[in-house]
Amino acid sequence: MEGTGKVAFPRPDPPIVGKVNHHSIELYWDINNAYQIRGPVKNWFKFSIEEEDLKTHAYGTIYSGYSRKHVVEGLEPSSTYRFRLKVTEFNGECAYSPLVSVSTTREPMNGEHLHRAVNMDDEGATRNVLQSGHMKVDVPDKLGFTPLMVAAQKGYLRLVKLLVEYGANIHRDNGSGKNSVMLACFSGHLDVVQYLRTQGASWETRDKSGCTAMHWAVDGGHVNVIQWMINDGCEVDTRDRHSQWTPLMRVSALTGNTDIARSLIRAGAEVNAKDRDGKSPLMVAALNNHEDLVRLLIESGADCSITNEYGISIAEMAKAFDRQNVVLILEKNKEERRLSVR
Incomplete structure (x- = not known):
């Protein structure tokens, strides 16, 4: 005492x-x-x-x-x-x-534990958190990504299957409207894309800008994913809501990837489609100085005489933006066409 x-x-x-x-x-x-x-x-x-x-x-x-x-x-x-x-x-x-x-007791499992395990591609830890039953499998992180979205984007197929087994919603989207299959398409994880399709993922779903999984696959630049999507029946000429761009137009604007463009064209993509401002894929490719793509589009039947909503031609656009190599390609094509009709 x-x-x-x-x-x-x-x-x-x-x-x-x-x-x-x-x-x-x-x-x-x-x-x-x-x-x-x-x-x-x-x-x-x-x-x-x-x-x-x-x-x-x-x-x-x-x-x-x-x-x-x-x-x-x-x-x-x-x-x-x-x-x-x-x-x-x-x-x-x-x-x-x-x-x-x-x-004190052990800290109960929460969303941070689940996201940490998924980000580390730790199947055992992910399973332990899921088995604890203390949180929903679709708990979002600070960016609005669910564990399934993270696993799909990173290409962790085992975790994708595990999360789906525990009830993860493959149709759920993040703040911009992108879902797991869109993220997998953009990142080029074909095995994940194929699995999500077996679980009911749709090619027709759009994000908030109106883009489909094909738009995002094109932006990601993975030819094998795009070709598989085409073979699986995915539409190649879907337009987004903002610019009315088809996937081919996005290739023309962003990457200029001729392998992707060729796959889309072979699958029936319209080479003379026009966006909201009246620009065709050829115009967009010319403005972005994608010379090889300009050649491919011309070879594939793109109309060099198309004008935009202001009546400005492709050649005039190329000259105005000092795309001299593109101007030469267009002039050469014009001369070849002139000689062929003699």
């Missing part, structure tokens, strides 16, 4: 442990009112909860007052803590209880 002089009241029992979780411990004491004194507050017993520092074995007071209950919060999960109760009489005499040792 600690204190000064002889203490006239009994040594208190250790605090009773109530509810415990991963970040808090409930303690309560004197349930039988052994230290109840009637009269003014100044004559009441005062209670303090002290915590032992496990390294220095010094004590620090974490609660002091007249209550008979306290919840210790802000604790670390899976950690041990030691507490004692101090009872102080109005005259300053005090007594201490024996120590009570309590361990």
